[in-house]
Amino acid sequence: MKKVSIFTLGCKLNQYESQGMAERLNDQFLVAFNNEEADVYIINSCTVTAEAERKLRQLYRRLKKKSPGSLFVVVGCYSETSPNELKQLGFDLVMGVKQKRNIKEALLNLLGSNGSVHYHKAEYFRVSSSPEGRTRAYIGIEDGCLNRCTYCRIRLARGIRIESKPPELVVDEFTRLINAGFKEIVLTGINIGYYGYDRRTSLTELLSTLISIDGEWRIRLSSLDPRLINDELVELITSNPDRVAQHLHLSLQSGSDRVLSLMRRGYTRAKYISVVDAFRRVNPRFAFTTDVIVGFPGETEEDFKDTLEFVREVGFLKVHIFRFSPRPGTEAADMEGQLPGNVKKNRATILKKVAEESSKRYLMKHIGLESKVLIERKESGYSLGYDEYFIHHKISGIFPQDFVTVRTHEILESEAFSSAELHCKSVAI
Incomplete structure (x- = not known):
């Protein structure tokens, strides 16, 4: 049997889909993750930042130098938005986001022919294990995003049509993972707050069904959009602390209302803090992690100070800091007021210190509890x-x-x- 090695860049949904590809391949191939010796290498790509794309090119060149006779396949968001660039780089097969589901047919065709593949609409991924070991597993429940953020390239790759996995399939997958011994299940997607928009259901309804399943386990939710959190979801999460993790990754991006408007995020500082307060009124220990972009086009010193102040006010457990990266095809890439790299680097350093202080203050509240x-x-x-x-x-x-x-x-x-x-x-x- 041919050896296949899968490398994953990017988000939790990519990690889930890599596991899904591995399980579709393991009856025909010897599949491993991050193994540097293989007959076929699959790189599951990310395009959220220029750095993510640089890492892919670097990984490809290193593996190609080590195994020049092997086949190289790239799938995912980078290959969806820049297929010709990756073909010119030397990949033997370039597959888009949805085509991941056809990975077995694609590899069999690639190994047995000149690489021409006829894709069909394959069924949803459903996994029975996890690349992270035997405690935590992922379930992809949603794809696509209706937002129009001016900096984001992912919607260009993943699409603006919401695709929710049918609830009965989620329940079946969830139950199988629990029965296999997994204790924490992470529900993930591009914007899981939109789950059910295409099926006349909702994330709250899905969670209500899942929490009734027997066993000792908990659910953790991946990144949520503040606009898509309502009172019913807050109540369900806070009233089931043994079933649903008391933590949300609540996307922020900026603490300046002016910059949020330029980003077209669709909420304000006041809206964001109202969501935080709704959870912490019930559970003062409720944890929030977030993402912040520094150096967005036109971001002034005053805007940046607003972000620092807001991070202190919320008291995040952790802040993931990104220096603004102009992405091809996005509005922000062509905006006036692009900031130099040294300004972005300096602001990231300052924010990092403020975020660490915020984390310490938050953690101190847990001593003795x-x-x-x-x-x-x-x-x-x-x-x-x-x-x-x-x-x-x-x-x-x-x-x-x-x-x-x-x-x-x-x-x-x-x-x-x-x-x-x-x-x-x-x-x-």
Whole structure:
């Protein structure tokens, strides 16, 4: 059997779809993730930033130099938006986003012919395992986005039509993963707040069905749009803390109303903070992580100060910081007021420090309090994992890969990839 190695760049939905491709291939091929020795390499691409595209080109050249006789396939968002560029780079087969579902037929044709592939509408991915081990698995529930953010290239790749996986398929996939022993299921998509728009249902209705399934497990939601969170969703999440993680990745992008308008995000600071307050009125410990873009075209020093102030006000657990990257085909790429790289780099450095201070203040509120940690790995006499607030814990003692109730004693800081990584030191109770 031919050896296939899958490399994944980008979001959780890409990770899920890579697992889906692996499971479709494993009856005909020996499939592995990130193996540098293979007959066929599949790179699942991302186009959200120029850096993501650079990493793909770098990865391709390194693998090609090491295995010049192997076949190279690229799938995903970068290949959807720039197929000719990737063909010229040297890939043997370039496949778009939806064509991932035809990966087995594509590889069989590529190996047995001149590479011509006739695609058909294949069924949804449904997985039975996870590339992350035996504790956490992903389910892709939605694709596409109706938003028109001026900086975003993903909608050009993924499309503006919402495609929701049928609820009965989600329930079946979810149940199979729980029965296989997975304890945390992450529901993911391009914009999962739009789940059900095409099926006369909603994310809230889907969650209401899932939380009734037997077993000890929890759901974690991937990134949500503040505009798509209503009172019913807030109530369902906060009233089921043992079933739904008390943490949301709530997309921000800027703390300046003026910049949010330029980005066409469709909400204001006031709307965003009203969502945060709705959750924290019920559970003051509720955790938020977010994304922020610095150096958007026309962003002034005052706009940037608004972002710093807002990050302090919300008290995020973690802020993912991106320097603005002009993406081909987007409105923002042609906007006036493009900022130089040194300004963007300086603002990212300043925001990083403010975000770390925000994280410390948030974590301090958990000292002396209990939480439920899902143990994922062991290290030098400690067990490590994440709790319902997405806080990383280092727990004295060795415990099985299951839920453990702990009490936080102190906040630890360790250096990881040149930035401070914060976590809690806790004891089981």
